[in-house]
Amino acid sequence: MKIRLERDVLADAVQWVARSLPSKPSVPILAGLLIRTESDTVTLSSFDYETSAHIQVPAHIADEGEVLVSGKLLADISRSLPNKPVELNADETKVELVCGSARFTLQTLPVEDYPALPTMPDSTGTVDSTAFAQAVQQVVVAAGRDELLPVFTGVRVEIDGDTVSLLATDRYRMALKEITWNPATPQESGGALVPHRVLAETAKSMTAGEDITVALSSGSTGEGLIGFQGEGSSGRRETTTRLLDGEFPKVRHLMNIAPGLTVRASTSELIAAAKRVALVAERNTPLRMTIGTDDVILEAATGDQAQASESIPSTIENHDGGEPPITAAGFNPTYLLDALTAVDTPFVQFTFTAPGKPCLITGLTEETGDPLVDYRHVIMLMRLPS
Known part of the structure:
Protein backbone atom coordinates (compact mmCIF):
# COMPACT_ATOMS: atom_id res chain seq x y z
CA MET A 1 0.00 0.00 0.00
CA LYS A 2 1.26 3.47 -0.89
CA ILE A 3 -0.81 6.61 -0.30
CA ARG A 4 -0.36 10.36 0.05
CA LEU A 5 -2.72 12.74 1.86
CA GLU A 6 -2.79 16.05 3.70
CA ARG A 7 -1.52 16.13 7.27
CA ASP A 8 -4.69 17.77 8.72
CA VAL A 9 -6.92 15.28 6.92
CA LEU A 10 -4.96 12.33 8.32
CA ALA A 11 -4.74 13.76 11.85
CA ASP A 12 -8.46 14.58 12.05
CA ALA A 13 -9.48 11.20 10.64
CA VAL A 14 -7.20 9.18 12.93
CA GLN A 15 -8.26 11.13 16.03
CA TRP A 16 -11.95 10.57 15.26
CA VAL A 17 -11.59 6.83 14.69
CA ALA A 18 -9.17 6.33 17.58
CA ARG A 19 -11.64 7.79 20.08
CA SER A 20 -13.64 4.55 19.77
CA LEU A 21 -10.65 2.32 20.54
CA PRO A 22 -11.04 0.44 23.84
CA SER A 23 -8.71 1.66 26.61
CA LYS A 24 -8.35 -1.92 27.87
CA PRO A 25 -9.08 -4.19 24.88
CA SER A 26 -10.35 -7.68 25.70
CA VAL A 27 -7.97 -9.00 23.01
CA PRO A 28 -4.85 -7.14 21.76
CA ILE A 29 -6.02 -7.08 18.13
CA LEU A 30 -8.83 -4.65 19.04
CA ALA A 31 -6.21 -1.96 19.76
CA GLY A 32 -5.59 -1.86 16.02
CA LEU A 33 -6.78 0.74 13.53
CA LEU A 34 -7.61 -0.62 10.08
CA ILE A 35 -6.51 1.36 7.01
CA ARG A 36 -8.01 0.31 3.67
CA THR A 37 -7.78 1.95 0.24
CA GLU A 38 -10.41 2.00 -2.45
CA SER A 39 -10.42 4.12 -5.61
CA ASP A 40 -9.26 7.61 -4.57
CA THR A 41 -10.21 7.37 -0.89
CA VAL A 42 -8.83 5.86 2.28
CA THR A 43 -11.10 4.32 4.92
CA LEU A 44 -9.95 4.19 8.54
CA SER A 45 -11.87 1.93 10.94
CA SER A 46 -11.98 0.77 14.55
CA PHE A 47 -14.17 -1.85 16.28
CA ASP A 48 -14.44 -3.22 19.82
CA TYR A 49 -17.28 -5.74 19.26
CA GLU A 50 -19.76 -3.09 20.51
CA THR A 51 -19.09 0.12 18.59
CA SER A 52 -17.52 0.62 15.17
CA ALA A 53 -16.23 3.84 13.65
CA HIS A 54 -15.35 4.46 10.01
CA ILE A 55 -14.19 7.57 8.20
CA GLN A 56 -13.59 7.92 4.49
CA VAL A 57 -11.17 10.66 3.36
CA PRO A 58 -9.70 11.69 -0.01
CA ALA A 59 -6.15 10.62 -0.82
CA HIS A 60 -3.79 10.00 -3.71
CA ILE A 61 -3.51 6.21 -4.05
CA ALA A 62 -0.37 4.96 -5.74
CA ASP A 63 -0.72 1.36 -4.58
CA GLU A 64 -3.87 -0.12 -3.01
CA GLY A 65 -3.89 -2.33 0.06
CA GLU A 66 -5.03 -2.95 3.62
CA VAL A 67 -3.05 -2.68 6.84
CA LEU A 68 -3.67 -2.82 10.60
CA VAL A 69 -1.56 -0.73 13.00
CA SER A 70 -1.66 0.38 16.64
CA GLY A 71 -4.41 2.97 16.77
CA LYS A 72 -3.19 4.84 19.84
CA LEU A 73 0.36 5.10 18.52
CA LEU A 74 -0.82 6.32 15.11
CA ALA A 75 -3.05 8.90 16.82
CA ASP A 76 -0.13 10.21 18.89
CA ILE A 77 2.09 10.38 15.82
CA SER A 78 -0.45 12.07 13.53
CA ARG A 79 -1.10 14.72 16.16
CA SER A 80 2.59 15.65 16.30
CA LEU A 81 3.37 15.83 12.56
CA PRO A 82 4.45 19.06 10.87
CA ASN A 83 2.00 20.75 8.51
CA LYS A 84 3.16 18.98 5.36
CA PRO A 85 1.76 16.20 3.12
CA VAL A 86 2.03 12.70 4.57
CA GLU A 87 3.10 9.54 2.76
CA LEU A 88 2.23 6.07 4.02
CA ASN A 89 4.05 3.07 2.62
CA ALA A 90 3.14 -0.37 3.93
CA ASP A 91 4.02 -4.00 3.36
CA GLU A 92 3.09 -7.15 5.27
CA THR A 93 5.30 -6.40 8.28
CA LYS A 94 5.60 -2.63 8.68
CA PRO A 121 -28.30 -1.15 8.54
CA ASP A 122 -30.67 0.23 5.91
CA SER A 123 -31.53 3.90 6.31
CA THR A 124 -34.49 4.66 8.56
CA GLY A 125 -34.45 8.38 7.84
CA THR A 126 -32.43 11.61 7.96
CA VAL A 127 -32.34 14.42 10.51
CA ASP A 128 -30.89 17.92 10.48
CA SER A 129 -27.40 17.55 11.93
CA THR A 130 -27.44 20.77 13.99
CA ALA A 131 -30.89 20.12 15.46
CA PHE A 132 -29.93 16.54 16.28
CA ALA A 133 -26.69 17.56 17.99
CA GLN A 134 -28.51 20.13 20.11
CA ALA A 135 -31.26 17.65 21.02
CA VAL A 136 -28.78 15.00 22.09
CA GLN A 137 -26.82 17.53 24.18
CA GLN A 138 -30.02 18.55 25.98
CA VAL A 139 -30.97 14.97 26.83
CA VAL A 140 -27.70 13.21 27.73
CA VAL A 141 -27.27 15.35 30.86
CA ALA A 142 -29.99 13.21 32.46
CA ALA A 143 -28.50 9.83 31.49
CA GLY A 144 -27.03 7.67 34.23
CA ARG A 145 -23.30 7.14 34.64
CA ASP A 146 -23.43 3.94 36.73
CA GLU A 147 -22.30 1.07 34.49
CA LEU A 148 -23.79 -1.40 37.00
CA LEU A 149 -27.23 -0.14 35.88
CA PRO A 150 -26.70 -0.15 32.09
CA VAL A 151 -30.34 0.50 31.16
CA PHE A 152 -30.07 3.97 32.74
CA THR A 153 -26.86 4.80 30.82
CA GLY A 154 -28.74 4.78 27.52
CA VAL A 155 -30.86 7.29 25.64
CA ARG A 156 -34.20 5.94 24.47
CA VAL A 157 -34.69 6.87 20.79
CA GLU A 158 -38.33 6.56 19.71
CA ILE A 159 -39.46 7.02 16.12
CA ASP A 160 -43.09 7.81 15.30
CA GLY A 161 -43.66 9.02 11.75
CA ASP A 162 -41.92 12.37 11.30
CA THR A 163 -41.10 12.76 15.01
CA VAL A 164 -38.04 11.48 16.86
CA SER A 165 -38.13 11.50 20.66
CA LEU A 166 -35.01 11.30 22.82
CA LEU A 167 -35.51 10.32 26.46
CA ALA A 168 -33.01 9.77 29.28
CA THR A 169 -33.20 9.27 33.03
CA ASP A 170 -30.89 8.34 35.90
CA ARG A 171 -33.91 7.82 38.24
CA TYR A 172 -33.50 11.25 39.88
CA ARG A 173 -34.06 13.38 36.78
CA MET A 174 -35.51 12.91 33.31
CA ALA A 175 -35.14 14.76 30.01
CA LEU A 176 -37.31 14.49 26.89
CA LYS A 177 -36.67 16.20 23.56
CA GLU A 178 -38.84 15.86 20.45
CA ILE A 179 -37.68 16.92 16.97
CA THR A 180 -38.97 16.47 13.44
CA TRP A 181 -37.06 14.48 10.85
CA ASN A 182 -37.44 12.90 7.38
CA PRO A 183 -38.39 9.22 7.76
CA ALA A 184 -37.70 6.74 4.98
CA THR A 185 -41.42 5.88 5.01
CA PRO A 186 -44.29 8.01 6.41
CA GLN A 187 -45.35 5.23 8.80
CA GLU A 188 -41.85 4.67 10.15
CA SER A 189 -41.78 3.61 13.79
CA GLY A 190 -39.38 1.93 16.17
CA GLY A 191 -37.34 2.31 19.30
CA ALA A 192 -33.77 1.78 20.46
CA LEU A 193 -31.76 2.19 23.66
CA VAL A 194 -28.44 3.75 22.62
CA PRO A 195 -25.38 4.19 24.90
CA HIS A 196 -25.37 7.88 25.78
CA ARG A 197 -21.60 8.34 25.28
CA VAL A 198 -21.69 6.98 21.73
CA LEU A 199 -24.75 9.08 20.89
CA ALA A 200 -23.26 12.28 22.31
CA GLU A 201 -19.88 11.91 20.58
CA THR A 202 -21.49 10.91 17.28
CA ALA A 203 -23.98 13.78 17.17
CA LYS A 204 -21.29 16.34 18.03
CA SER A 205 -18.83 15.08 15.41
CA MET A 206 -21.20 15.00 12.42
CA THR A 207 -22.32 18.62 12.17
CA ALA A 208 -20.26 19.58 9.09
CA GLY A 209 -22.94 18.26 6.73
CA GLU A 210 -26.60 19.28 6.61
CA ASP A 211 -28.08 15.91 7.56
CA ILE A 212 -27.30 12.77 9.52
CA THR A 213 -28.61 9.43 8.29
CA VAL A 214 -30.03 7.22 11.03
CA ALA A 215 -30.18 3.47 10.38
CA LEU A 216 -31.94 1.22 12.88
CA SER A 217 -31.96 -2.57 12.88
CA SER A 218 -34.22 -4.02 15.57
CA GLY A 219 -33.51 -7.28 17.36
CA SER A 220 -36.53 -8.91 15.74
CA THR A 221 -34.97 -8.58 12.28
CA GLY A 222 -31.43 -9.44 13.29
CA GLU A 223 -28.81 -8.08 15.61
CA GLY A 224 -29.96 -4.98 17.50
CA LEU A 225 -27.86 -2.25 15.90
CA ILE A 226 -28.10 1.47 15.19
CA GLY A 227 -25.95 3.35 12.72
CA PHE A 228 -25.28 7.02 12.02
CA GLN A 229 -23.72 8.47 8.88
CA GLY A 230 -22.78 12.08 8.29
CA GLU A 231 -20.09 14.52 7.28
CA GLY A 232 -17.19 15.60 9.45
CA SER A 233 -14.52 18.25 8.95
CA SER A 234 -12.42 15.94 6.76
CA GLY A 235 -14.72 13.32 5.26
CA ARG A 236 -17.71 11.00 5.55
CA ARG A 237 -18.12 9.48 9.01
CA GLU A 238 -20.05 6.39 10.02
CA THR A 239 -20.68 4.83 13.42
CA THR A 240 -22.58 1.73 14.45
CA THR A 241 -23.22 0.48 17.96
CA ARG A 242 -25.05 -2.39 19.60
CA LEU A 243 -28.26 -1.46 21.36
CA LEU A 244 -28.46 -1.82 25.13
CA ASP A 245 -30.54 -4.67 26.50
CA GLY A 246 -33.26 -4.23 29.06
CA GLU A 247 -36.56 -2.38 29.24
CA PHE A 248 -36.34 1.36 29.61
CA PRO A 249 -38.49 2.58 32.54
CA LYS A 250 -41.87 4.07 31.66
CA VAL A 251 -41.33 7.67 32.77
CA ARG A 252 -43.08 9.68 30.04
CA HIS A 253 -46.13 10.25 32.26
CA LEU A 254 -43.93 12.25 34.63
CA MET A 255 -43.50 14.83 31.87
CA ASN A 256 -47.21 15.73 32.05
CA ILE A 257 -47.39 17.50 35.40
CA ALA A 258 -50.56 19.46 36.14
CA PRO A 259 -49.49 22.87 37.45
CA GLY A 260 -50.29 23.76 41.03
CA LEU A 261 -47.73 26.53 41.25
CA THR A 262 -45.50 27.97 38.52
CA VAL A 263 -42.40 30.13 38.81
CA ARG A 264 -41.05 32.07 35.84
CA ALA A 281 -23.48 23.97 49.39
CA GLU A 282 -22.38 21.01 51.46
CA ARG A 283 -22.09 17.73 49.61
CA ASN A 284 -25.39 15.82 49.32
CA THR A 285 -27.35 18.75 50.70
CA PRO A 286 -30.03 20.60 48.72
CA LEU A 287 -29.98 24.07 47.26
CA ARG A 288 -33.14 25.59 48.73
CA MET A 289 -35.55 27.63 46.58
CA THR A 290 -37.92 29.69 48.72
CA ILE A 291 -40.88 31.01 46.72
CA GLY A 292 -42.19 34.48 47.56
CA THR A 293 -44.85 36.65 45.92
CA ASP A 294 -42.65 38.25 43.25
CA ASP A 295 -39.28 36.56 43.69
CA VAL A 296 -37.51 33.35 44.62
CA ILE A 297 -34.59 33.10 47.02
CA LEU A 298 -31.85 30.54 46.47
CA GLU A 299 -30.06 29.45 49.65
CA ALA A 300 -27.31 27.00 50.57
CA ALA A 301 -24.97 26.41 53.49
CA THR A 302 -22.10 24.33 54.84
CA GLY A 303 -23.22 23.95 58.43
CA ASP A 304 -22.28 27.06 60.42
CA GLN A 305 -19.14 27.65 58.37
CA ALA A 306 -20.67 29.35 55.32
CA GLN A 307 -24.08 30.42 54.09
CA ALA A 308 -25.28 32.11 50.91
CA SER A 309 -28.56 33.43 49.54
CA GLU A 310 -29.65 35.43 46.52
CA SER A 311 -33.01 36.77 45.37
CA ILE A 312 -34.16 36.56 41.74
CA PRO A 313 -37.20 38.54 40.46
CA SER A 314 -39.85 36.05 39.33
CA THR A 315 -43.44 35.73 38.21
CA ILE A 316 -45.32 33.46 40.61
CA GLU A 317 -48.74 32.00 39.84
CA ASN A 318 -50.82 29.83 42.16
CA HIS A 319 -53.09 27.88 39.78
CA ASP A 320 -55.30 26.29 42.46
CA GLY A 321 -56.08 29.44 44.44
CA GLY A 322 -55.91 29.62 48.22
CA GLU A 323 -52.69 28.63 49.93
CA PRO A 324 -49.81 27.79 47.55
CA PRO A 325 -49.15 24.02 47.40
CA ILE A 326 -45.45 24.57 47.96
CA THR A 327 -43.44 27.44 49.45
CA ALA A 328 -39.93 25.96 49.32
CA ALA A 329 -38.22 23.26 47.23
CA GLY A 330 -34.89 21.48 47.52
CA PHE A 331 -32.79 20.87 44.40
CA ASN A 332 -29.60 18.97 43.82
CA PRO A 333 -27.38 21.94 42.74
CA THR A 334 -25.72 20.03 39.89
CA TYR A 335 -29.03 18.74 38.55
CA LEU A 336 -30.55 22.22 38.69
CA LEU A 337 -27.66 23.81 36.79
CA ASP A 338 -27.64 21.00 34.21
CA ALA A 339 -31.35 21.54 33.56
CA LEU A 340 -31.13 25.33 33.34
CA THR A 341 -28.18 25.12 30.92
CA ALA A 342 -29.98 22.54 28.76
CA VAL A 343 -33.19 24.59 28.47
CA ASP A 344 -31.38 27.12 26.22
CA THR A 345 -34.13 29.79 26.25
CA PRO A 346 -34.17 33.34 27.71
CA PHE A 347 -36.74 32.41 30.37
CA VAL A 348 -37.61 29.26 32.26
CA GLN A 349 -40.69 27.92 34.04
CA PHE A 350 -40.76 25.67 37.10
CA THR A 351 -43.99 23.72 37.55
CA PHE A 352 -44.69 22.39 41.07
CA THR A 353 -47.54 20.22 42.32
CA ALA A 354 -46.87 19.34 45.96
CA PRO A 355 -43.97 18.97 48.43
CA GLY A 356 -41.76 16.00 47.54
CA LYS A 357 -43.29 15.63 44.07
CA PRO A 358 -41.26 16.01 40.85
CA CYS A 359 -40.72 19.48 39.40
CA LEU A 360 -41.11 20.09 35.66
CA ILE A 361 -38.77 22.60 34.00
CA THR A 362 -39.60 24.02 30.55
CA GLY A 363 -38.31 26.89 28.44
CA LEU A 364 -39.97 30.18 27.51
CA THR A 365 -39.03 32.52 24.68
CA GLU A 366 -40.91 35.32 26.54
CA GLU A 367 -41.70 35.51 30.23
CA THR A 368 -45.42 35.86 29.49
CA GLY A 369 -45.48 33.31 26.64
CA ASP A 370 -46.51 29.67 26.55
CA PRO A 371 -44.02 27.01 27.70
CA LEU A 372 -42.10 25.22 24.93
CA VAL A 373 -43.04 21.57 25.33
CA ASP A 374 -40.60 20.12 22.78
CA TYR A 375 -38.03 19.95 25.61
CA ARG A 376 -39.08 18.94 29.12
CA SER A 386 -36.92 20.75 59.08
Missing part, protein backbone atom coordinates in the same frame (compact mmCIF):
# COMPACT_ATOMS: atom_id res chain seq x y z
CA VAL A 95 4.21 0.79 7.84
CA GLU A 96 6.52 3.69 7.06
CA LEU A 97 5.13 7.19 7.60
CA VAL A 98 6.98 10.17 6.14
CA CYS A 99 6.03 13.83 6.70
CA GLY A 100 8.64 16.35 5.68
CA SER A 101 11.85 15.29 7.44
CA ALA A 102 9.93 13.29 10.07
CA ARG A 103 9.95 9.53 9.52
CA PHE A 104 8.24 6.79 11.57
CA THR A 105 8.18 3.00 11.17
CA LEU A 106 5.37 1.00 12.79
CA GLN A 107 4.98 -2.76 13.02
CA THR A 108 1.76 -4.07 11.54
CA LEU A 109 -0.81 -6.32 13.23
CA PRO A 110 -2.27 -9.38 11.47
CA VAL A 111 -5.26 -8.17 9.43
CA GLU A 112 -6.64 -11.70 9.18
CA ASP A 113 -7.16 -11.79 12.96
CA TYR A 114 -9.20 -8.58 13.01
CA PRO A 115 -12.96 -9.14 13.50
CA ALA A 116 -15.37 -8.55 10.64
CA LEU A 117 -16.76 -5.02 10.79
CA PRO A 118 -20.57 -4.71 11.18
CA THR A 119 -22.63 -3.62 8.18
CA MET A 120 -24.54 -0.36 8.35
CA ALA A 265 -37.69 33.82 35.80
CA SER A 266 -34.69 34.76 33.65
CA THR A 267 -32.64 31.69 32.82
CA SER A 268 -29.30 33.52 32.84
CA GLU A 269 -30.05 35.18 36.20
CA LEU A 270 -30.99 31.84 37.74
CA ILE A 271 -27.86 30.14 36.39
CA ALA A 272 -25.58 32.90 37.69
CA ALA A 273 -27.25 32.93 41.12
CA ALA A 274 -27.30 29.13 41.42
CA LYS A 275 -23.58 28.96 40.61
CA ARG A 276 -22.75 31.53 43.26
CA VAL A 277 -24.96 30.07 45.97
CA ALA A 278 -23.86 26.48 45.24
CA LEU A 279 -20.29 27.42 46.14
CA VAL A 280 -21.17 26.97 49.82
CA HIS A 377 -36.83 18.29 32.10
CA VAL A 378 -38.06 16.76 35.36
CA ILE A 379 -36.11 16.81 38.64
CA MET A 380 -36.99 14.82 41.73
CA LEU A 381 -36.94 17.26 44.65
CA MET A 382 -34.73 16.65 47.68
CA ARG A 383 -36.05 16.59 51.23
CA LEU A 384 -35.46 19.87 53.03
CA PRO A 385 -34.22 19.83 56.62
